[in-house]
Amino acid sequence: MPDAQRPAHAPQTHPALPRQKIGVLLANLGTPDNYDYWSMRRYLNEFLSDRRVIDYAPWKWQPLLQTVILTKRPFSSGANYKLIWNHEAGESPLMTITKAQTAKIAQAVSQRFGDQVQVDFCMRYGNPATKAKVREMVAQGCSRILFFPLYPQYAGATTATANDAFFRALMAEKWQPASRTVPAYFDHPAYIDALAQSVERAYAALDQRPDLLVCSYHGMPERYLTEGDPYHCQCQKTTRLLKERLGWQSGDLATTFQSKFGPEEWLKPYTVEEVARLAKAGTKRIAVIAPAFSADCIETLEEINGEIRESFEHAGGESFTYIPCLNDDDAHVAALTQVIAENLQGWVG
Template sequence: MSASATPPIDPASAAHRPAGHPPVRSGRLGVLLMNLGTPEATTYWPMRRYLKEFLSDRRVIETSRLVWWPLLNGIILSTRPSRKGRDYATIWNNELDEGPLKTITRSQAEQLAASLRETAGDRIVVDWSMRYGFPRTKDRIEALLAEGCDRILLVPLYPQYCAATSATACDQAFRALMDMRWQPAVRVAPPYHDDPVYIDAIVSSMRQELAKLTFEPEVILVSFHGIPEEYLKKGDPYYCHCHKTWRLMREAFGWPEERFRMSFQSRFGPDEWLKPYTDETVKELAASGVKRMAIVAPGFSADCLETLEELNGENRHYFEGGGGEHFAYLPCLNDSPEGMRVIRTVVERELQGWI
């Protein structure tokens, strides 16, 4: 992408505007990386605020409000914040006093900005936001507009589309646009679950991490975040996207299905969720005599509570407690060269025609 090859989107300047016209910045492109979110602290009240916002989202919990609201406000928000706060404390970035998801997403945005600046100059402004917590999507869209961005690319950092992740991130952006008199032109980057660049990056990263181990896993478990089965029946494509990602990864590795397994983690509540469940699969592997395993979570663009505490902590405990001897968690792509290659590929492709 060359900044000099394409003229400015809006060549108008103050000299062409009538006297007294309010100052307007325009002609730049905005890129907004959007991720899930993280609490502002691990103590009770910050955790409660975060969980309330998250669990009040109708995209996440589709149960009738008549049933869900008393449960959420009467039981869950009284007991869960303290427990989840202790979990977050085990992975907290104490140096920056923030969750790792925030640290990594910020770095992804900064690296993307620096990379695009090399070819597009200052025409592209990169920012980042969280669906729940801070920085808020509305604030960052307004900041992009203040920078003169009259075209904005929204990039949900979820390889596999799900209404409870990708859609709700876009909902939040669209709600912000509803309050604006002068809306920017907007595009939404599509899911990239089967993009060859993404698959290659995941497999390459896994091979690098496996090469560091002192053992060869008998089984690699590919764990995706779960959703209620009911969401699949309603038409959510998430399961199909996850299954295709897993299949393409397995084919790239060349391993048989019994050694390259797939599962779903983080179920919540009494309903049936997508199966097989990660925790039950890990326990089953240990009980069957598997002594060496690795686990990877390609559905997460950045490490967070569900990977660092749930997979590398809780499920490691299940495996080793059940007789397993060697367990390895393989990190997400994060802000690694492989991870940034995926993000830049998606962004450059979706900016075609704008630059």
Template sequence: MTVTVPLDSSKIVAQAAQGRVGVLLVNLGTPDTADASGVRVYLREFLSDPRVIENQGLVWQLILNGIVLRIRPAKKAKDYLKIWNNEKNESPLKTITRGQAEKLAASIGDDHHVIVEWGMRYGNPSLKSGIDSLMAKGCDRILVVPLYPQYSASTSATVVDKVATVLKDMRAQPTVRFAPPYYDDPGYIDALATSIDAHLTTLTFEPETIVASFHGMPQSYIAKGDPYQAHCVATVEALRKRMGRDDKSLMLTFQSRFGYQQWLQPYTDKTVERLAKEGVKRLAIVTPGFSADCIETLEEIAQENAEIFRHAGGEQFSAIPCLNDSDPGMDVIRQLVLRELQGWI
């Protein structure tokens, strides 16, 4: 006997109406609250990712749960409080990333019928919420844009991993593209140079040296084939050429090391201290690896390293803002998105 299943015409029409294109901007993440509890939740997710800490074995679990998550959250919460956006009760990274998404939507959404959402790899809003929102708005094609100029497995690749996890549980999956790193893109390099020059005109002093500080990484990750260090070097070399600077007036360093193993060198804090002790009195630091200002730039660089510099004999210090949602910064994101959406819009 043949059984005929009645078709739900409303569902067929709804499915046929789909076909819009979505863009999901992704940044690293942030605690939901600037207290020990909020930081603990965030750090647990972040440090439990095998892309971030590759050896998630018993020893690390004992360290993570017995030491790190007991001691570090309270300390980091104090650092977050120094930079917290109290008006919105959120971190600057969340404020800025939202602004980037809103400005991108305003600049390309109406002309190209593109829907823009944003999400964090760790914390909220989650990547799942971003993908769900885009699909609910009829997007069957999604461009995921990791806002990391330089590729690394611990940033860019883990976004791919997480998106795949979200898609794994879906019956009807969207078609997904991932934007590539843009570490030597001429538009990105030009935006960095323009931003640096604009900031320098606001200072009452001329820096003797500019330090380009990137987030660090264990040296062992590079030995296994991660291209991150090469991308950072390429960014700085291109920026030196664009600005007419050499390796003395624009230096490359790495910050934010964690644990006891060897990380990429030279270290930012040690370099800042050394420069001051060698007689450098005026210093500026730019952070080209961060698309938005966050705790690593606003607290670690603008406060901690400024204090290190002055304590060692330096006098005038300035932290150059990230591209954020500035006009040059948005030009970079917009051109990247439009390029990667070719064939879809």
């Protein structure tokens, strides 16, 4: 290691230690390595075996998962991934976008703090794994790590499980770095402003203004809300703050939830059903934005821009506009960098 040195006054046998730095580790949900059956099966097995995601008792859930779901679902999920796959780069759009986000954030952080802070990313499921990236940062001399789950709204099935993976990674370290986790930033003014700017740009490019902006958030079982998960409330507040920043009326926006899975009742209204209801009721033009996703992925590129679009148009809707996630947009990068800077206070000058 080029900048590793033996501590002053240490004996000759003491190993050289790298110069101490601060690490910022961005974390997103994850992605399969490919869309073939076995890549999809490995990814879905890790994801759907997470008790934060599916909290049924393993003795009840695992036989169903291993013998039924993981026999069939890798084929359908793989086909959906193939539709959106970045074939040129050989990776999913989420991976491509996360790499671009990380590069831009690293540049912005470097401009603020110099080389004392390094930025990297990991995935909760799949690669690069959280444990491997924590090990890499520690080996490079990061004695402090700021862990940043890229979920604007907190949920046990997203933010908490990402933090769990980070804490488990720390358990494997002989010399643990000091650590912090970034809280949800669903109401951060810079994040809301970046969202609003994306809406304003999209609307300015249209010949006719949509009748309604649908804010579609990833869903979760209603039971999780009653058990204390704040996700639903934070989604509602994000929509309200977006409305206020845009200067719109309440009837200009709607909050819905997508990606229902399993037999339980989930947060309502369901996006796929609500857009059809709107079309049948006479709403002919809508725009859809996904404020819970920091990067476009299978749930936005295939589900929203595919299944949900088809539901609206089949019910009589005439104009469907999907507003992309903030991805590596400059306003988004600036917002995330500001959140990082605020959470580094006391660690950097």
